[in-house]
Amino acid sequence: MSNGVGGLGATYADFSGRVDGIGQTGPGALAYDLAADVPIGDVEVLRRTLNVPVKYLEGSFAAAVRVRGNGAQPNLSGNVTIPEGSYTGSRFAMGAQRLRSRRACSRRATVR
Numbered sequence: 001m002s003n004g005v006g007g008l009g010a011t012y013a014d015f016s017g018r019v020d021g022i023g024q025t026g027p028g029a030l031a032y033d034l035a036a037d038v039p040i041g042d043v044e045v046l047r048r049t050l051n052v053p054v055k056y057l058e059g060s061f062a063a064a065v066r067v068r069g070n071g072a073q074p075n076l077s078g079n080v081t082i083p084e085g086s087y088t089g090s091r092f093a094m095g096a097q098r099l100r101s102r103r104a105c106s107r108r109a110t111v112r
Contacts, residue, residue, distance in 0.1 A: 001034075009049030011041035013063075021070070032074045038063040043085055059085020065099065076101040 002016040017034035024030075043059040065078030082095035 006036070008046065010045045011038060011049075013038045013065075017067075027070065029071060031070050032067050034067040036063075036065050036067065036078075038065070043082065054087075056086070056088045059083075059095075061085075063099070 001018065004015045006013055006015055013036040015034050015036040017032070019034070020031040021029045039062055041061050041063070043057055043061055046061075047054060047057050059082050061080055061082045063078055063080045065076055065080075067074050067076055069075040077100045078098075080097050080099050082092075082097075084091070084093045085095065086092065
């Protein structure tokens with residue numbers, strides 16, 4: 001795929017890459033290798049969509065991520081920039097993190 005557009009909640013991304021194993025079952029089903037660029041997203045909307053157990057999170061973000069793996073829990077890695085926001089009422093500016101998860105759809109995603 002090239003020049004695709006996808007969404008998660010109200011956040012959209014441009015993406016390109018491969019999805020193999022569509023319609024198959026077993027270990028090779030739905031094999032992902034995608035690069036996605038999110039030009040702007042709402043942190044609170046994404047938190048709600050992913051059901052992340054954090055309260056009082058606000059701000060906007062941009063991201064460049066890579067999605068790889070199989071099935072419903074692919075690996076996720078990339079960079080996230082949060083130009084401004086707040087966490088439990090404390091404001092911050094110019095946040096940037098490296099994101100890495102072995103299970104992108106689980107609650108075990110870590111930010112480093």
